[in-house]
Amino acid sequence: MQTNWLIENGRLIDPRQSMDRVARLLMVEGKIAAIDPSDDDLPRDCHRVDAEGWIVTPGLVDLASELGEPGREEDETIDSGTLAALTGGFTSIACAANTDPPIDTATAVEFVRQKAARADRCRVYVIGCVSKGRAGEELAEIGSLVEAGAVALSDAPRPLSNTALLRRALEYCLMFDKPILDRPEVNSLTRSGVMHEGMMQLVLALAPMPAEAEDLATSRDLRLLETTGGRLHLSSISTSGSVELVRRSKARGTVVTVGVRIGNLCFNDEQLRTFDSNYKVNPPLRSRDHIDACLEAIEDGTIDVITTGHQPKTLEKKMQEMDAAPFGMSTLDTALAQVITYLIEPGKLSWKRAIECLSCSPSQVLGLNAGTLVVGAPADVILIDPAEIWTVERSQMFSRSSNTPLLGTPLRGRTKMVWVGGVRKFVREPGK
Amino acid sequence: MNGHAGEPFLKFPEDWHRRHLLDLESLSASEITSLLDVSEKMSERYRQKGKMSLLAGKTIANLFFENSTRTRNSFSLAAKRLGADTVEFSSSGSSVTKGETFIDTAKTIEAMGVDAVVTRHATPGTSHLLAQHLNCSVLNAGDGPHEHPTQGLLDILTIRQQRGTVRGLTVALVGDISHSRTARSNIWGLQKLGAHVIVCGPATLVSKKWEQLGVEVAYSLDAILPRCDVLNLLRIQFERQATRPFPSVREYALLYAMNAERMRMSKPDILIMAPGPINRGVEITPEVADGPHSVILQQVSNGVAVRMAALWLLLGAGRSASTLEGERV
Numbered sequence: 001m002q003t004n005w006l007i008e009n010g011r012l013i014d015p016r017q018s019m020d021r022v023a024r025l026l027m028v029e030g031k032i033a034a035i036d037p038s039d040d041d042l043p044r045d046c047h048r049v050d051a052e053g054w055i056v057t058p059g060l061v062d063l064a065s066e067l068g069e070p071g072r073e074e075d076e077t078i079d080s081g082t083l084a085a086l087t088g089g090f091t092s093i094a095c096a097a098n099t100d101p102p103i104d105t106a107t108a109v110e111f112v113r114q115k116a117a118r119a120d121r122c123r124v125y126v127i128g129c130v131s132k133g134r135a136g137e138e139l140a141e142i143g144s145l146v147e148a149g150a151v152a153l154s155d156a157p158r159p160l161s162n163t164a165l166l167r168r169a170l171e172y173c174l175m176f177d178k179p180i181l182d183r184p185e186v187n188s189l190t191r192s193g194v195m196h197e198g199m200m201q202l203v204l205a206l207a208p209m210p211a212e213a214e215d216l217a218t219s220r221d222l223r224l225l226e227t228t229g230g231r232l233h234l235s236s237i238s239t240s241g242s243v244e245l246v247r248r249s250k251a252r253g254t255v256v257t258v259g260v261r262i263g264n265l266c267f268n269d270e271q272l273r274t275f276d277s278n279y280k281v282n283p284p285l286r287s288r289d290h291i292d293a294c295l296e297a298i299e300d301g302t303i304d305v306i307t308t309g310h311q312p313k314t315l316e317k318k319m320q321e322m323d324a325a326p327f328g329m330s331t332l333d334t335a336l337a338q339v340i341t342y343l344i345e346p347g348k349l350s351w352k353r354a355i356e357c358l359s360c361s362p363s364q365v366l367g368l369n370a371g372t373l374v375v376g377a378p379a380d381v382i383l384i385d386p387a388e389i390w391t392v393e394r395s396q397m398f399s400r401s402s403n404t405p406l407l408g409t410p411l412r413g414r415t416k417m418v419w420v421g422g423v424r425k426f427v428r429e430p431g432k
Numbered sequence: 433m434n435g436h437a438g439e440p441f442l443k444f445p446e447d448w449h450r451r452h453l454l455d456l457e458s459l460s461a462s463e464i465t466s467l468l469d470v471s472e473k474m475s476e477r478y479r480q481k482g483k484m485s486l487l488a489g490k491t492i493a494n495l496f497f498e499n500s501t502r503t504r505n506s507f508s509l510a511a512k513r514l515g516a517d518t519v520e521f522s523s524s525g526s527s528v529t530k531g532e533t534f535i536d537t538a539k540t541i542e543a544m545g546v547d548a549v550v551t552r553h554a555t556p557g558t559s560h561l562l563a564q565h566l567n568c569s570v571l572n573a574g575d576g577p578h579e580h581p582t583q584g585l586l587d588i589l590t591i592r593q594q595r596g597t598v599r600g601l602t603v604a605l606v607g608d609i610s611h612s613r614t615a616r617s618n619i620w621g622l623q624k625l626g627a628h629v630i631v632c633g634p635a636t637l638v639s640k641k642w643e644q645l646g647v648e649v650a651y652s653l654d655a656i657l658p659r660c661d662v663l664n665l666l667r668i669q670f671e672r673q674a675t676r677p678f679p680s681v682r683e684y685a686l687l688y689a690m691n692a693e694r695m696r697m698s699k700p701d702i703l704i705m706a707p708g709p710i711n712r713g714v715e716i717t718p719e720v721a722d723g724p725h726s727v728i729l730q731q732v733s734n735g736v737a738v739r740m741a742a743l744w745l746l747l748g749a750g751r752s753a754s755t756l757e758g759e760r761v
Contacts, residue, residue: 199644203457205556205577205616275557320533321555323576 004028004043005419010051010383014058014373015356025056027379030422034375051383054416057355058371059091059380061362063259064127064156064181064235065310065332067093068400069115070108071100076312076400078112082121084332084398086426089415090308091380092123092363092370093332097134097154104129104140106148113149122420123380125151125366130169130180136162139169146176151366154181156235157282157311157327159217161187166221170228179231179257179365184217184242185283194322196269196284204272206322209284215241222249225256233257233365236309238264238283240293247302257365258302260294261309262335266342271405277318277325278405281309295348298357305365306357308335312401330404333397338406340386340413379422388414442473442486445745452563452570453742455579456620464621467741468589474744475737478513486744488515493546496573497523497534497553502708502732503573503583507550510739519546534558535565542566547747551575569746571739577611577669582742583707584617586734588625590727591662593734594703599626602659604650606688607666607715608677609638614666614707619647630656633666633688636677653688657697664705665690665715681714691717695725703727 007025012035019035026034028043065085068076078095085093095112097103103112109126116124128145130153132138142153153173160166160182169180190209195201197208218234222245225232236259237243246258267285279285297303311328318325331338339358343349363371370380390396392406418426445466456464477484492511494504504520511518521541523534532540538549548569551559556578563570574580592598603622609615609631622629623646631638632650642649650656657663668684678684690704704716704726712718721728 199641202610202639202641203616203645205579205611205613275560316533319535321553321558321561323555324533 003422003424004046005049005422005424006037006042006046007049007051007056007381007383010054010056012056012373013351013355015352016360016372017374019373020352025373025381027381027419027422030379032373032375032377032379035373049383049417053385053387055351055384055386056373057382057384058359058373059122059382059418059420060089060336060358061366061368061371062090062093062310062332063233063305063307063362063365064096064154065093065308066098066312066328067095067112067124068312069099070111074314074400078115078124079119080398080400081310081312081332082116082119082124086121086418086420087398087415087428088332088334089336089382089384089418090122090332091382091418091420092125092368094125094127094151094366096156097127097129098157102129102134103127103150104132104134104145106141106144109145109148109150121425123370125368127152127154127181129153130155130160131165134158136160136165139165139172142169142172142176146178150178151368152179152181152233154235156181156183159183159185159187163220163224167224167228170224170230170232174228174230177231177367179233181233181235182221183235183283184214184221184237186213186216189213189216192323193284194280195272196286198269198287200269200272200287206272209282211239211241211286211290214239214283215245218242218245222246222254222256226252226254231255233259235259236261236264236283236307237303238286238290238294240290243293243297243302247297247300250302257304257361259305259307259362260298260303261307262331262338263309263329265291265294265306266338267405275322276405277320277322278329278403280322280325280327281311281329282327295343298349298353304357304361306339306354307362308332310335310399312399313403314401315403318403328403330397330399330401333399334392334404334406334411336384336415337390337411337413341411345412379419381419382415383417384413385416386413388412390414441477442470445470448745451746451748452559453581453746454559454563454570454572456581456584456617456624457579459620459624461624464585464588464624467585467738467745468592470741470745471585471589471734471737474740475733478737478740483513483515485515487511487747490516490547490747491519491545492516492548492550492743493519493521493541495521495538495541495549495551497551497558498574500552500573502735503552506732506735507571507573507739510736510743513736514740514744516743519544535561538562538566542568548743571742571746574613577613577616579617580613581617582735582738583614584621585742586731586738587614587618587664587705587707588621589734589738590705590731591703593730594727595661598622600628601661602628602630603662603664604630604632604656604660605664605666606632606653606690607637608668609633609642609666611637611669612666614664618664619645623647630660632656634678634684653694654697657694658699660702661699662703662705663690664707665710666707667709667711668714685714689713689715689717690720692719695720695723705731707731
């Protein structure tokens with residue numbers, strides 16, 4: 001199964017080595033063996049891949065995708081979700097703990113890991129719950145979860161509203177050196193809310209989700225972290241207020257990492273005018289000023305990570321009025337193309353910074369040995385055709401759910417090949 | 433036959449191409465004017481000749497997922513006065529309570545062969561969704577706090593009848609602005625026709641952000657009263673408020689109820705309107721509601737006329753022939 005691969009003529013982008021140039025990449029026995037090896041150094045049985053015009057980067061890493069199992073198999077299964085991830089360029093994903101029942105026991109962690117091993121696509125890491133039953137009251141057995149393989153703890157998408165619990169969790173996790181992922185939101189300000197509070201919301205009269213609901217929770221989280229120390233990752237921020245709070249806190253030396261969802265960068269609250277419930281996400285799509293603040297924060301390093309925010313929901317759940325439809329957008333299939341189309345192409349984000357936010361930084365947040373093409377690293381590598389234009393269609397998506405407003409939309413950029421641990425797991429056939 | 437040989441009582445407006453009436457925000461001033469003109473013709477003709485056959489053979493479904501008495505009856509009457517058949521649907525005791533989505537319910541009703549669906553629902557955008565999913569015409573009879581276009585039209589028609597024009601008038605919408613579909617439809621329609629609109633109510637129900645829509649925001653009714661040509665007193669939507677936005681009904685009435693004393697501070701020819709149902713003693717005292725300045729009942733009559741006009745225009749029944757005769761059935 002293990003083969004040796006030489007990728008030639010591709011543009012290698014590895015932010016961790018500050019590399020962005022055309023070079024040859026050699027993978028031997030599952031690891032990155034050399035960059036620009038001489039012909040004499042090549043092993044005899046070496047497959048060559050011509051990547052002319054393509055980009056070669058470390059495989060993408062996602063911090064929290066919802067994979068549906070157990071309990072929400074109608075939305076997604078570990079099998080379908082990991083296929084969507086792999087073909088979308090993600091070689092490692094962490095699966096969210098909001099399953100039914102939630103992943104709050106070692107057995108549940110084990111279940112996901114076994115299912116993922118059976119699917120045998122991308123690497124799957126498990127996030128355990130912070131609280132028992134994800135109820136936000138008592139600590140889950142975090143030690144057992146970590147023992148079973150959990151790489152992070154989170155009750156997301158539910159925010160950790162109980163301040164005492166969050167403080168205790170931050171302290172308790174000091175023993176395990178695992179990050180807590182919180183989605184900052186003050187629930188009492190957003191209850192029954194549907195969209196970002198602002199002018200568009202005033203016109204459409206949908207129930208509001210004010211920006212300060214996020215700002216206040218961000219402020220609280222950062223303040224607690226300054227007291228307890230430990231590792232905190234704010235998994236999806238979306239407001240200029242949050243950005244500014246994080247920026248100041250980081251300047252004071254707080255060690256915190258922050259993510260933003262790709263959807264929150266590509267779409268704004270004006271899209272809700274269509275009343276298409278696929279735009280109903282949480283955090284909500286904000287107005288342009290908030291989006292600009294987030295883009296600036298990516299640029300200056302205040303925001304570390306771009307996540308997919310993959311929340312698959314069946315058509316029947318989404319084909320309802322705005323109040324009744326659940327939050328969420330299916331994004332694993334389209335995330336990379338969204339970044340290229342909406343951020344890189346218009347010049348809002350550089351390739352290097354994009355790969356940093358989609359691969360290097362998220363792997364650091366989880367403490368994974370991934371996200372780089374440095375010699376000796378596991379050979380998780382993807383080839384991207386940055387110019388290919390394709391139209392998002394139901395039949396082109398591997399996720400079980402196609403709850404995306406992008407159906408019918410042409411996007412630029414596509415994964416062509418994917419290696420996980422030096423094994424070529426995916427080759428896109430021409431025209432597919 | 434009507435009296436004037438060869439003289440049609442109604443002409444289909446050339447610039448009318450819409451199949452749905454979902455909001456007033458997207459309508460042009462000339463489309464609104466067309467609707468108002470046709471409404472006038474409809475009510476005049478009905479007064480003279482009674483029931484018409486303009487929509488004979490058409491079926492109109494009332495699909496109400498939220499309670500309504502006057503709007504539903506008004507639409508039914510409008511359809512019947514034009515000779516259409518009507519189907520009544522309300523969510524209690526229907527499949528919606530059995531778990532069917534409202535889109536499926538609407539599709540089922542459509543499949544029975546209806547030409548237009550009149551819909552009311554508690555969530556904004558529901559009529560827009562139906563317009564995407566159904567092939568027939570959709571009329572929004574209120575989508576949560578978003579819009580209620582025929583209410584906006586009947587309010588504007590009433591003002592136009594009383595004053596001859598809307599342009600240049602100062603119209604105050606008073607009360608629960610943020611939860612009011614009537615407010616939103618009135619704002620769009622009135623501004624397009626050149627009125628100055630003031631929105632007035634407690635700060636928890638009218639934020640300064642409304643100014644960005646081009647309206648004036650006021651918190652004191654007494655301060656704006658001497659400038660107002662028209663007051664439209666909106667009902668407090670107790671059912672839509674998550675947390676109570678003012679301390680008590682008594683205090684609200686103290687600050688915003690239109691009473692005899694406030695009438696004395698008003699222009700002598702002020703028009704008093706209310707979309708109803710009214711909470712007597714809250715937004716308006718009985719002597720004002722039933723007084724000489726009140727045009728509340730005229731609004732109700734105009735409601736039927738506006739809905740006749742909307743149904744006729746949307747169903748495009750007059751589009752093929754350039755002129756139409758409204759004959760007695």
